[in-house]
Amino acid sequence: MPFDHASRFASIKAVLFDLDGVLTPTVDIHVQAWSRLFTPYLAERRVEPGYSDDDYFAYIDGRPRVDGVRALLASRGITVPEGSPGDAPGDNTVWGLGLRKNDEFFATLESDGVVAYPGSVDFLDATIHSGRLVAVVSSSRNAVSVLAAAGLDDRFEVVVDGLVATEAGMPGKPAPDTFVYAAELLGLSPAECAVIEDAHSGVQAAREGDFGLVVGVDRGVGAEGLLESGADVVVSDLDELVTALDAPVAVT
Structure with a gap:
């Protein structure tokens, strides 16, 4: 059965984005x-x-x-x-x-410099327009600088990066702690959040954290490997998921 993007996103109240390789080609x-x-x-x-x-x-x-x-x-x-x-x-x-x-x-x-992936920006803006919350969860200690360079810093009030993790004493990916912390800052449970990742370690972290939806973006790692690491679905570009956000968020 094909993956039903719209139904899986219906219960998602926030989307947690990795940065490098998901939003920007800083990889x-x-x-x-x-x-x-x-x-x-x-x-x-x-x-x-x-x-x-x-x-x-x-x-x-x-x-x-x-x-x-x-x-x-x-x-x-x-x-x-x-x-x-x-x-x-x-x-x-x-x-x-x-x-x-x-x-x-x-x-x-x-x-x-760095220019964000156009498809990722389309999906990010569609996510915000749908009323869902967003956050960046990155292992990089330079996330804020990269977001500013890409012109995306105004979209995110919550950024959990390597600096935040170190200050809070949290282990990085593939441990789920940074993703769980971002969900907490948004006032949500992991089950109410989707995670967007392009790396095996990030997908594994999201799966370990029992997040409601884990999306892999294949930027060269390989779709099969991302699925084996725990992704629910793998896309080659996030613009493939924009229409999945058209349905309103389910009220629970």
Whole structure:
């Protein structure tokens, strides 16, 4: 039976959006920044295999930055000190390497800018027009800056990003805590919210949190994998779901 988008959205009172890869194509910027960090890092240490974009999707995509550093290093059997947020970018610590990646990310963002996916903006605006609430839940510590650069910051009163998670002591995706916290800030239960994600870790987090609807956006990860991770439905672009918002929200 085909997935009935309209009926599944009828009971949804809020939509929680991931940022990178869902609203904005900043995944491309992140991929470049991670490559600029780890390609020379592994080459200088003569570690094989060298860094590739496959590593991004296997170990980094959707995770908080320092978790991505830890996972990539662990995949190569590399151990470095944990360090602290006060480390200098490029220090051979987990935090130092993460901060160096952040510098690379901002350099690209400032030089190239970012334009939101048109289909995602159409779906976002349709969601707001339908009377549903919206929030951004991102592992990135740069979510507010990216939203501003994309001209979307005026749409969201609730943004739960890596900075918020750290301050609140919450684990990042694939743990469900940040999504659950965003729902609480909106005054809703997870069952009343839909989650829109493009990464396995984000889909897994939403499924673990028992959210009412989990939508995967296939930006290259693969629809089958997103479904296996727990997505209820996978689309290639969010404009496919705009008409599902036409029906009024069910009153319970």
